Each structure stands twice: as C-alpha cells, then as structure tokens.
Amino acid sequence: MEHIVILGNGISGITAARHIRKRSDKKITVISAESDYFFSRTALMYVYMGHMKWDHLKPYEDWFWEKNRIDLKNGWVQQIDFSEKTLHFKNGDKLNYDKLILATGSIPNKFGWEGEDLNGVQGLVSKQDLELLEKNTKNCKKAVIIGGGLIGVELAEMLRTRNIEVTMLVREKAFWHSVLPFEDANMISEHIKSNGVDLRTVTELDKIIPDEHGKVSSIITKTGEQIDCQLVGLCAGVRPNIDFLKDSDLAINKGILVNSYLETNIPDVYAIGDCAEQQEAIDQRKPVEAVWYTGRMMGETLALTLTGEKSQYNPGNWFNSAKFFDIEYQTYGWVWPRPKENEQHFHWQHEDNTKAITISFDKKTKLFLGINSFGIRMRHEVLDRWLTEEREINYVLANLKQANFDPEFYARHEAKIFEGFKKNLQNA
Amino acid sequence: MSNIEHNMSITGDAPKSISTTQKIASAVGLSGLLILVLAIANFNFPNKSLFLSLSLGMISLGTVIFSVDAYWGKHAGIKNDGVWFKSLSGKGFWAWILGIGLTLFYVVLYWFPQYLGLNSEGANTGIIALFDPLSKFINGGPASQWFVYGSLYTVAIWIFGFKFILKYRHNRYEIIRTCSVMFFQLGFAFLIPEILARLNKPYFAPATIWPLNYDLFAGYRLDSFLSAGNLGVAMLIFGIVSIFVITPILTYKYGKRWYCSWVCGCGGLAETAGDPFRQLSDKSQKAWKIERWVIHSVLVFVTVMTIAVVYSYLGENSDRFWLTKDVFLWGSAGFLTLLFALIIIFKRDQIQKDAKYGAIGYLVVILAIIGINYFSGNWNIFFFPAYKLREWYGFLIGAAFSGVIGVGFYPIFGSRVWCRFGCPMAAILGMQQKLFSKFRITTNGGQCISCGNCSAYCEMGIDVRAYAQKGQNIVRSSCVGCGICSAVCPRGVLKLENGKTEGRINENEVLLGNDVDLLDLLNQKSN
Ligand SMILES: Cc1cc2nc3c(=O)[nH]c(=O)nc-3n(C[C@H](O)[C@H](O)[C@H](O)COP(=O)(O)OP(=O)(O)OC[C@H]3O[C@@H](n4cnc5c(N)ncnc54)[C@H](O)[C@@H]3O)c2cc1C
Numbered sequence: 001m002e003h004i005v006i007l008g009n010g011i012s013g014i015t016a017a018r019h020i021r022k023r024s025d026k027k028i029t030v031i032s033a034e035s036d037y038f039f040s041r042t043a044l045m046y047v048y049m050g051h052m053k054w055d056h057l058k059p060y061e062d063w064f065w066e067k068n069r070i071d072l073k074n075g076w077v078q079q080i081d082f083s084e085k086t087l088h089f090k091n092g093d094k095l096n097y098d099k100l101i102l103a104t105g106s107i108p109n110k111f112g113w114e115g116e117d118l119n120g121v122q123g124l125v126s127k128q129d130l131e132l133l134e135k136n137t138k139n140c141k142k143a144v145i146i147g148g149g150l151i152g153v154e155l156a157e158m159l160r161t162r163n164i165e166v167t168m169l170v171r172e173k174a175f176w177h178s179v180l181p182f183e184d185a186n187m188i189s190e191h192i193k194s195n196g197v198d199l200r201t202v203t204e205l206d207k208i209i210p211d212e213h214g215k216v217s218s219i220i221t222k223t224g225e226q227i228d229c230q231l232v233g234l235c236a237g238v239r240p241n242i243d244f245l246k247d248s249d250l251a252i253n254k255g256i257l258v259n260s261y262l263e264t265n266i267p268d269v270y271a272i273g274d275c276a277e278q279q280e281a282i283d284q285r286k287p288v289e290a291v292w293y294t295g296r297m298m299g300e301t302l303a304l305t306l307t308g309e310k311s312q313y314n315p316g317n318w319f320n321s322a323k324f325f326d327i328e329y330q331t332y333g334w335v336w337p338r339p340k341e342n343e344q345h346f347h348w349q350h351e352d353n354t355k356a357i358t359i360s361f362d363k364k365t366k367l368f369l370g371i372n373s374f375g376i377r378m379r380h381e382v383l384d385r386w387l388t389e390e391r392e393i394n395y396v397l398a399n400l401k402q403a404n405f406d407p408e409f410y411a412r413h414e415a416k417i418f419e420g421f422k423k424n425l426q427n428a
Numbered sequence: 429m430s431n432i433e434h435n436m437s438i439t440g441d442a443p444k445s446i447s448t449t450q451k452i453a454s455a456v457g458l459s460g461l462l463i464l465v466l467a468i469a470n471f472n473f474p475n476k477s478l479f480l481s482l483s484l485g486m487i488s489l490g491t492v493i494f495s496v497d498a499y500w501g502k503h504a505g506i507k508n509d510g511v512w513f514k515s516l517s518g519k520g521f522w523a524w525i526l527g528i529g530l531t532l533f534y535v536v537l538y539w540f541p542q543y544l545g546l547n548s549e550g551a552n553t554g555i556i557a558l559f560d561p562l563s564k565f566i567n568g569g570p571a572s573q574w575f576v577y578g579s580l581y582t583v584a585i586w587i588f589g590f591k592f593i594l595k596y597r598h599n600r601y602e603i604i605r606t607c608s609v610m611f612f613q614l615g616f617a618f619l620i621p622e623i624l625a626r627l628n629k630p631y632f633a634p635a636t637i638w639p640l641n642y643d644l645f646a647g648y649r650l651d652s653f654l655s656a657g658n659l660g661v662a663m664l665i666f667g668i669v670s671i672f673v674i675t676p677i678l679t680y681k682y683g684k685r686w687y688c689s690w691v692c693g694c695g696g697l698a699e700t701a702g703d704p705f706r707q708l709s710d711k712s713q714k715a716w717k718i719e720r721w722v723i724h725s726v727l728v729f730v731t732v733m734t735i736a737v738v739y740s741y742l743g744e745n746s747d748r749f750w751l752t753k754d755v756f757l758w759g760s761a762g763f764l765t766l767l768f769a770l771i772i773i774f775k776r777d778q779i780q781k782d783a784k785y786g787a788i789g790y791l792v793v794i795l796a797i798i799g800i801n802y803f804s805g806n807w808n809i810f811f812f813p814a815y816k817l818r819e820w821y822g823f824l825i826g827a828a829f830s831g832v833i834g835v836g837f838y839p840i841f842g843s844r845v846w847c848r849f850g851c852p853m854a855a856i857l858g859m860q861q862k863l864f865s866k867f868r869i870t871t872n873g874g875q876c877i878s879c880g881n882c883s884a885y886c887e888m889g890i891d892v893r894a895y896a897q898k899g900q901n902i903v904r905s906s907c908v909g910c911g912i913c914s915a916v917c918p919r920g921v922l923k924l925e926n927g928k929t930e931g932r933i934n935e936n937e938v939l940l941g942n943d944v945d946l947l948d949l950l951n952q953k954s955n
C-alpha cells in the first residue's frame with residue numbers, strides 16, 4: 001500500500017490527510033513536533049484570554065484519527081534523505097515514504113535586531129509560544145509589540161485582558177496600512193488606541209536592551225526613544241519554516257518552490273500551506289500566502305492529485321477575515337492600500353466609527369474589484385459571485401442588501417452607503 | 429519572594445478576579461439573599477413586606493450594579509475574558525458550592541416544603557410566610573412554596589436578563605429575544621396564573637404547552653377546566669390548539685427557537701441566569717448519542733403516560749363524553765402510526781439510521797402496550813394505575829430531571845441540560861425543526877477558521893464548528909436558536925435564518941474559494 005507521509009499537522013497537512021482518506025485507502029502518517037493532535041492555530045489567543053481551554057482548539061475528537069486510520073507521530077524531523085525517501089528524526093527514528101507532503105508552516109520573522117534572542121522576547125505562532133507567553137507575562141507590567149499585523153493586534157488584545165500596558169510600534173502611518181487603505185487603517189488604529197494600546201505609528205525598533213539577568217528591560221526606537229518593558233512581542237510577519245531543508249536538493253527561495261500542481265522539484269515531494277511558494281504568480285496573489293484558507297484549499301487540491309485526479313491549485317477570488325479587538329473585518333477581491341492605476345476607492349464610515357466599508361472599482365470600466373467591510377458581515381457566496389460575474393459598482397451598491405450577513409434585527413446601512421456613494425461621485 | 433510579588437501584582441494575572449465594585453455589588457446581593465436564608469431558618473421577620481422588599485431589592489440592586497460595572501462603559505462586544513479561569517464559570521470550587529446549594533434547594537422545594545415553612549395546618553412560617561404579603565397582593569391568598577419559587581424564578585430572569593442585555597448590547601437579536609423571555613415569564617408564566625387564581629379560575633399558564641406541561645390532561649386538571657364553564661373549555665381548547673396548530677406553524681416558520689429561546693420559562697432561566705455556564709455543555713459525540721436516546725425516551729414516557737391518564741379519565745366519565753375510551757385509544761394509536769409512517773416515507777433521507785430504528789422501536793413498543801392492555805381486558809390501566817404513571821413521571825422527570833438536575837447542576841453540566849436531554853417539548857419541536865422547518869444556521873462560504881468559539885459557547889452541546897468548517901449549514905434538532913454561536917464567531921461565519929426549505933441542508937464537498945471543479949467531478953462519479 002502506498003505510504004503518504006505528511007510533515008506538519010496544521011490545517012494544510014490535516015486537510016490533505018482527511019481528503020486523501022475520504023477518497024482512498026492509502027496509508028497516511030502525519031508528523032508534528034508541536035502537538036499530538038491538530039489544533040486551530042488561529043484560536044491560540046482565546047486560550048490565553050480564558051475564552052476557551054486547550055481542548056476546545058481541537059476540531060476533531062482524539063478518537064477521530066484512529067478511526068479514520070490516520071497515523072499520528074510526534075517528533076521533530078531533522079533531515080530528509082530525498083534519494084532514499086527517508087525522514088530522519090531528532091531522536092534517531094527513521095520513516096520511509098512513497099509520497100511526501102511538506103506542510104511545515106511558518107515561524108516568526110526576525111530581522112537581526114540587537115537583543116532579539118533575549119529572554120522575554122518572543123513571537124506568537126506555536127503552542128510553545130503560547131506556553132512561553134504565559135511564563136513571560138507573569139509579573140509583566142508593560143509590553144512592546146513590534147509590528148502591527150494581524151498577530152500583533154491579537155497579542156495586544158490578549159495582553160490587555162491581563163492589564164498589561166501595551167505599546168505597539170508600526171512602521172506605516174496607521175495600523176496595517178501595508179494592507180488597508182488609509183481611511184480603513186486609520187479607523188482601526190483609533191479603535192486599537194481606544195482599547196488602551198499606545199499605538200506608535202511611523203516608529204521602528206532599533207534594539208532591545210537586557211537587564212543584568214539577560215532578560216529584556218527596555219527597547220530603543222530608531223528615533224532614540226527608550227521604552228521600558230518586560231516583554232517584547234515580535235510580530236513583524238512570519239516566514240516559511242524551512243531552515244532544516246536548506247542544505248538539500250529541494251528548490252527553495254523564501255519558501256519551498258512549487259508549481260501549480262503543488263509539486264516541488266523533487267518527484268513525489270509536494271509542499272502546501274504557509275511553507276509553499278508559488279513559482280508562477282496566481283492572479284495578483286503573493287507567492288507565499290500565510291493564511292488559513294489557502295492552506296486548506298491547497299490541502300484539498302493536493303488530495304485530489306494524490307488520489308488520481310491531477311488538479312491544479314486554483315484559488316478563486318481572494319477573501320480573508322480578521323478581528324481587531326471588537327471590530328470584525330472581511331475582505332473579498334482586491335482593495336489595495338494605495339489604489340493601483342485605474343483603481344478607485346469609495347469609503348463609507350458609520351458615525352460611531354466601528355463600521356465602515358471600502359469598495360474598490362475600476363475608474364474606467366466601473367467594474368467591481370473588491371470590498372473591505374468592517375463591523376458589517378458580508379455574504380461570501382454573493383460577493384464571490386459578483387466578482388466572478390464581473391459586476392459593475394452600481395450593481396453592487398444597488399444590491400448590497402443581498403450581501404448582508406449580519407444577524408437578524410441588526411440596523412441596516414445600505415441606504416446610507418448608497419447615498420454616500422452618489423454624493424461622493426458628484427464631488428469627484 | 430517573586431512568587432509573592434506575583435500574587436500581589438495586578439498585571440499579568442489571568443482575568444479571573446472581580447473588581448472592587450463587583451465585590452461590593454456581590455455583597456449587596458448576598459445580603460439580600462441572606463434575608464431569604466434567615467427566613468428559611470425560621471427567623472421571624474417583623475414587617476414581612478418590608479423585609480421581602482428589602483431582600484428582593486438588594487438582590488436586584490446587587491446584580492444591576494455588578495452588570496453595569498462589568499459591561500457598561502466598556503466597548504460593546506464579546507465579553508468572555510477569563511470565563512474558564514473564574515472559579516464559578518470554570519467548574520471550580522464555587523461552581524460546586526453553588527451547584528450543591530441549588531440542588532439542595534430543589535430537593536427541599538419538591539419533597540420537603542415543610543422546611544420552607546409550608547404547614548399543613550395553620551399559617552405559613554419561614555420563607556413562605558415572608559412571601560405572604562406579595563401573594564395576598566397578587567392572588568389574594570397566602571403564599572405556597574410554588575409561589576415563592578415562581579417569584580424568585582421571575583426575579584432571576586429579570587435581573588439576569590438585564591445583565592445579559594448589557595453583555596450583548598451590540599446584538600439586537602439577543603436584546604429582543606431576552607426582552608421576550610422576560611415578558612413571557614412575568615406575564616404568561618407568573619402573573620396570568622396568579623390572577624386566574626385570584627378570580628377563582630382554573631390554573632392555566634398559556635405559554636406552558638404539553639408535553640412540557642405534562643399535567644395538562646391529568647384528571648384533576650380536566651375536571652377543573654370542565655367545571656369552569658366556557659373559560660375552562662376555552663383554556664382546554666387553547667391547550668390543544670397550541671400543540672397541534674400553533675406550535676407546528678411557528679416551528680415551521682421560525683424553528684423551535686420561537687419557543688425555546690423566546691417564550692419558554694425553562695429556556696428563559698437558562699439564557700439569563702444560566703448564561704455564565706453555557707460553555708460547560710458536553711460537545712462530544714458520545715454526549716450527542718446519549719442525548720438522542722434519553723430525550724426521546726422521555727418523550728415516549730410522557731406520551732404513554734398522557735394516553736393512560738386520559739384513557740382512565742374517560743373511563744370514569746364514559747357517559748359524559750362523545751369521546752369513548754375505545755375511540756380515544758385507537759385514535760391515538762392510529763395518529764401515532766400515521767405520523768411515523770409519513771415521516772419514514774417522506775423524510776427517511778434526513779433521519780439518521782439509529783434515529784430511524786429508535787423511532788420504529790418506540791412505535792412498536794407503544795402500540796404493543798396499547799394492544800396488550802386492550803386485549804388483556806385490563807380496561808382502565810396500563811399495567812398499573814394511570815395516576816401512578818403520572819406520579820412517577822412527575823417525580824422522575826418533572827421534579828428530579830427538570831429541577832434538580834436541570835437547574836441545580838447548571839454550574840457543572842451547563843445551563844441547558846434539561847432542554848437538551850430531558851424536555852419532551854424540545855424533542856417534538858426538534859423533530860419538526862429537523863424535518864419540516866425553514867430555520868437553519870447558514871455558514872458563510874469558506875470563512876470559518878475552525879477556532880471553536882461557536883462550539884464552546886453552544887449551550888446545547890452542538891459541535892457547530894464541525895459543520896461550519898465544512899461550509900455546511902447547521903440543521904440540528906436540538907438547536908434552540910439562541911444565536912450565541914453567531915455572536916461569538918470572530919469571523920462572521922454564522923447566521924440564523926428562515927429561508928427556503930430547498931438547499932437548507934447543503935452538502936458542500938468543496939469549500940467556497942477553491943475553484944476546483946470538484947463538484948462536477950463528484951457528480952460525474954456518482955452518476
Ligand atoms: C496567532 C495566529 C493567528 C492567526 N490567525 C489567522 C486568521 O485569523 N486567519 C487566517 O487566515 N490565518 C491566520 N493565521 C495563519 C494561519 O494560522 C496559518 O496560515 C496556518 O495555520 C498555516 O497552516 P499550515 O498547515 O501551513 O502550517 P502550520 O499550522 O504552521 O503547521 C505546521 C506544523 O508542522 C510542524 N513542523 C514543521 N517542521 C517540522 C519538522 N521538521 N518536524 C516536525 N514537525 C514540523 C510545526 O511544528 C507545525 O506544527 C494565524 C496565525 C497565527 C500564528
């Protein structure tokens with residue numbers, strides 16, 4: 001029986017395993033050094049905040065794996081012998097494969113800052129990071145978060161539930177302005193501040209200063225300002241977790257290079273999820289996409305290929321979501337932070353500053369390109385359809401009600417949005 | 429040293445303690461409660477009206493201050509910080525203390541009301557006497573243990589309802605729904621029956637429907653309806669219409685939530701006072717299996733019991749009614765058989781295998797019992813006297829299950845144990861919700877991140893995530909439509925909706941977002 005070995009028990013590896021099992025009888029082994037069972041990385045914050053316990057993070061009960069004949073192995077793979085098709089574990093174990101799926105995920109970015117390896121300096125990606133955070137925040141009064149991405153704002157929220165003062169350094173002139181148009185980014189920045197976070201825009205880290213025990217005691221910004229703290233959260237993005245593959249025949253760049261079939265340069269070896277890098281650009285997507293959904297889609301696609309239906313990775317319209325403290329965010333299609341050529345934005349914001357939408361459309365053709373929605377839930381199916389059908393902005397605005405996904409009885413804003421758009425056009 | 433420092437520091441600690449204001453508020457509320465405890469201990473308060481007002485006032489005031497401090501002035505949004513760290517909501521020491529306390533209260537209430545001050549001869553004493561002034565004011569007579577219980581129950585739904593509304597004030601669905609349960613509890617469950625009593629009319633709580641109201645067809649109730657003229661007959665008719673007409677129509681349009689989380693008093697208490705405990709429900713598949721067997725067994729029990737009770741009632745009054753024993757018995761058997769047959773014929777795809785076998789099994793048992801009794805010439809009973817069956821039901825289900833376990837164990841098993849495992853009304857509504865209803869929880873395409881908040885906070889122990897992460901709608905008989913899964917979802921994935929019945933249960937093989945033509949592929953395969 002063919003033995004498929006999956007390195008990494010995150011969403012991409014597990015999705016692949018489940019779908020291979022659904023469609024075939026192959027032997028499947030899933031390996032991870034992080035946790036015995038698959039858990040939701042996206043929900044790490046809720047354990048720290050006391051919303052859930054660790055067990056709640058496991059989407060499948062423990063009996064699920066044995067029942068579905070998916071073997072789980074906890075261990076760190078140190079080296080892979082691709083010619084012998086053998087994995088070498090840190091503890092000396094070996095495991096042979098017929099097909100290998102690399103789904104090794106991400107690790108936090110470090111940029112060679114002075115003091116980045118001190119005690120009390122950490123990222124937030126793994127279960128171990130969460131445990132470390134629990135240790136590092138005992139007696140912690142003040143923390144500095146470097147970088148303002150999605151993990152940064154989650155870390156800020158987590159620390160605020162424990163009354164820890166938080167300063168957040170971001171490079172741009174507003175939070176996540178590298179992704180969000182300024183008006184969106186600005187509204188979220190204000191919301192973050194209103195939750196007691198000292199958000200410093202256009203501020204970068206210079207170095208981290210230790211105390212006499214080798215623990216962090218302060219940081220210094222590029223402008224020379226010193227901020228005392230007992231914790232530094234490194235949240236300046238993540239990168240593929242592929243260091244252990246560096247000295248092998250596997251073609252890697254930022255991540256493991258794959259073609260549209262998710263094949264690497266080595267036969268019978270595939271890469272999916274955060275660790276994979278597309279050789280050829282897919283639509284306007286980044287070559288490495290470290291999000292939950294893409295990992296899941298890659299897992300589904302590869303499972304087809306490995307069970308006899310060779311399939312290209314063909315993600316549809318881009319979508320994503322997040323939550324900034326109390327404001328939910330959803331996005332469909334493309335809304336660039338600085339409008340591209342021919343791209344125009346229409347922004348509407350509720351007077352309470354917790355709800356907003358930004359719609360992007362083509363200046364000339366009036367085609368709807370994408371939407372950012374804050375504090376208003378949108379229907380994925382409807383917006384996905386409009387994007388595929390290449391609807392015009394007027395159609396989208398006139399039918400926005402259909403796309404609303406807020407709970408029943410919620411106040412509706414479509415009329416105001418429509419009005420705002422008309423006014424906006426007159427002014428323009 | 430560092431250890432001590434840690435204990436004393438206010439930062440870095442898990443959010444499990446409560447603020448000073450909340451402590452003071454708790455003290456106020458507990459003082460109010462102390463008056464009740466003293467009353468139970470037979471302390472004879474001089475001015476009962478004053479002390480009762482003081483007690484209920486302080487309990488309410490304490491809860492209001494606590495809620496305002498906890499939620500007002502903070503951003504509206506999900507407020508679950510520290511839920512699992514806190515002793516009371518995280519199954520810690522205080523949870524057990526509260527659980528044991530509540531359980532004891534129920535045991536005394538149901539089986540030893542004399543300890544509350546109910547005296548078979550002479551005036552009330554103890555806590556029941558404390559409520560005499562209120563009872564006299566509302567229904568004109570002295571209080572009973574049920575009056576005390578009903579008053580406290582109503583107060584609880586109102587003050588914890590207030591807390592709930594503050595907590596979920598960003599969510600209009602939750603606000604409106606909570607106002608509704610508060611209204612129905614006060615008006616329909618508490619005041620109307622009391623006022624009817626004052627007017628010397630039969631006891632009737634219009635929103636408590638058979639089989640939750642298992643006594644509706646008991647002989648003494650039938651007597652009281654039939655001896656109360658047109659009003660009594662109207663009540664009886666309303667009771668029957670509720671079961672066979674109102675309930676199916678509303679459940680078809682809105683799902684069982686119209687009752688379970690908008691009207692029902694048991695649900696009302698669970699949603700308000702029980703809210704801090706909703707996350708404790710067991711989400712395992714095993715629990716789901718047990719749930720299906722237990723709740724449907726209760727339903728069979730109540731059905732058999734009711735048929736028996738009515739049957740024997742008709743026996744004693746055969747000349748008074750057109751409805752004779754025979755007609756009733758065979759009518760019931762025929763009705764049940766027809767119902768089962770229709771379900772099995774038209775909805776067999778939607779019923780799980782074991783549920784199907786269970787249903788058939790139950791039907792056979794019921795018919796067998798009816799048959800055996802009938803043909804054995806055992807005319808007025810089902811093996812033993814019908815009233816015995818009713819007594820046993822009242823003891824096991826009405827008291828022990830719904831009260832002692834259902835509410836007493838809130839802090840241990842979660843707030844909807846009764847609704848999930850025991851309530852026969854929920855079982856009926858649930859079957860209908862699953863098979864004939866427009867209600868579902870829609871899953872938003874591929875947006876689920878499998879975080880687990882929805883499952884964790886589902887009081888009915890539904891593993892909502894299991895559906896959401898597959899892009900599947902949630903159509904579960906046990907869902908009471910509380911809307912909390914939708915509220916806590918950080919990615920806006922879930923929406924409670926009433927819509928077309930076609931496509932209600934979608935079996936997406938591929939999640940939205942991935943443009944693989946897998947659906948075509950699968951269709952080809954299955955052809
Ligand atoms: C805090 C946080 C919040 C997030 N929130 C969101 C969100 O809201 N929405 C969203 O779309 N995305 C979110 N993400 C990103 C998302 O979680 C990731 O994109 C996704 O988990 C990646 O899955 P994966 O399967 O590629 O890898 P991973 O989940 O990272 O799994 C890889 C596994 O492989 C193991 N492994 C790697 N190398 C080895 C080895 N040599 N030997 C043994 N085991 C090994 C690792 O230990 C790890 O367990 C979040 C990420 C974080 C950290």
Ligand code: SF4
Nearest residue numbers: 886907908910911913
């Ligand atoms: S599934 Fe959602 S709406 Fe239904 S009972 Fe559970 S939490 Fe409430």
Ligand code: SF4
Nearest residue numbers: 876877879880882917
């Ligand atoms: S809460 Fe929302 S995102 Fe989280 S598992 Fe449930 S449906 Fe998915």
